Amino acid sequence: MDIQILLGIQIVADIVLCAAIVVLLRRSAAGMKERGTGAVDQDLKQLRDMLDESQQAAARFLECVEESRKSLKGLFYQLEEREKTLKELLRMGETPHVSGDPSAKTDGKSAATPSDRYGEVIALHRRGMSGSDIARQSGLPEGEISLILDLERAKGDSPAGNRKIAKT
Secondary structure: OOHHHHHHHHHHHHHHHHHHHHHHHHHHHHHHHHHHHHHHHHHHHHHHHHHHHHHHHHHHHHHHHHHHHHHHHHHHHHHHHHHHHHHHHHHHHHOOOOOOOOOOOOOOOOOOOHHHHHHHHHHHHHOOOOHHHHHHHHOOOHHHHHHHHHHHHHHOOOHHHHHHHHHO
16 A cells, blocks of 8 residues: 555545534533523532532441441450450469379369379379279370370379280
């Protein structure tokens, strides 16, 4: 194609676009004249009403956020108090029971430290209790009871363990 043909097509396209813009501008100006100033005032009033409604909604939203913040703050303080209470209860539960019997328990559950619990398991076994009875009394799983007793037998500290090791 020749450059002059392309240039001619470009000029014709520009003229058509300019004509379309002029036509659109005239139509929009005529539409504004038909609507008159009353329509513009009505549109402005609707815009102001929408702005007022959005400001009221924003104010309500902020009030709700503030109420939620206060509620969460109250819940936070309640949780802190409960946490303090639980920590105090745990600390009280960890203190050793003062009595003549080292295997005595304060609440029917096992003592606070693992070595105390394991010693209690071994002591109960030496008294002739079965693994399931020890598990029920100490609150430990039967598998853990069995493991503790097997380890004690392997160490050779338990008289019952010594007999079993000697037999095998």
